[in-house]
Amino acid sequence: MTLINQLTSQDEFVGFYLLKELEVKQTNSTPPKEYLDIVLCDSSGQLPAKLWDASATDKETFFPMGLVKVQGLVQTYRERLQVKIIKIRPATAEDGVTLTDFVRSAPISPNDLINTIKGVISSISDEEIAAIVSFCVDKVEDKLMHYPAAKTHHHDYFAGLAYHMVRMLEIGEFLCKQRPFLNSDFLKAGIILHDIAKTEEMVAQLGIVSEYSVQGKLVGHISMASNWITEAAIRLDYDLDSQKVLGLQHLVLSHHNLGEWGSPVQPQTAEAVALHHIDSLDAKLQMVEDALATTPATEEWTPFIRGLENKAVYRLKL
Secondary structure, eight states: OOOGGGOOTTOEEEEEEEEEEEEEEEOSSSSOOEEEEEEEEETTEEEEEEEOSOOHHHHHHOOTTEEEEEEEEEEEETTEEEEEEEEEEEOOGGGTOOGGGGOOBOSSOHHHHHHHHHHHHHHOOOHHHHHHHHHHHHHHHHHHTTOOSOSSSSSOSBTHHHHHHHHHHHHHHHHHHHOTTSOHHHHHHHHHHTTTTHHHHEEEETTEEEEEOHHHHHTOHHHHHHHHHHHHHHHTTOOTTSHHHHHHHHHHHHTTOSGGGTOSSOOOSHHHHHHHHHHHHHHHHHHHHHHHHHSOTTOSBOOOBGGGTTBOOBOOOO
């Protein structure tokens, strides 16, 4: 079976894949015809696919998170690869394939990631800050073992959120050594807390987000995480007006930097400035790494990367 990241334009292939996303759409023709707009994925990457002239049976047969056998043709549309589905059927028990075979995951095991995060928490010297972070992590530890960091864009795979935290913690450790004026306790706490409420913002299975929760749509992970800090302080009987509680809330509330990106305030402490740029750096470099890893080695350019102002990345021949 051909892996998705090995497919190139004009390849005709047959294989088993996970139907990650599906939406019924209509063509612009007169009269319009319905088709299935699909995202196929495996452990190596994903590709958009189209099943043209979808029948009523097709619409009742195929659903997200189902395994399918596909005969398809890879085409180039607007400089991006996509699959024209020739034949498709649901996988059966006789096919001998399982869902977990097709799930992309972080390159470090979830247990190791969680142990690293807990080790960093234990290294926080301020007991109040450490206790607040522990309270928030304890709320969602089970989900943190497998949740992605986003529906799309970056770290959007099994244990991607914990992996994102750990990579940020590595950058933060370096910055605190290079810039000793940064408070390492605050920065470690901010890194662990900044996206932790994504575990409640999104509904995910095996690292794949199916939708946003009601709370996620109405409140969002930034406000939820700030509320958790308040909850922790109340439960632990800490002063809600203390510099520590206020500083932690500001880290979370400002980490997206701009209002149009979801932050109600901009970074106005040294650690908040650092957190925003660490988050952005790790997310964008992961977008590049993932795009290169999931693009066939024969292709010079990756697909356009939405999180990088919709630019493609060129693979230098060094």
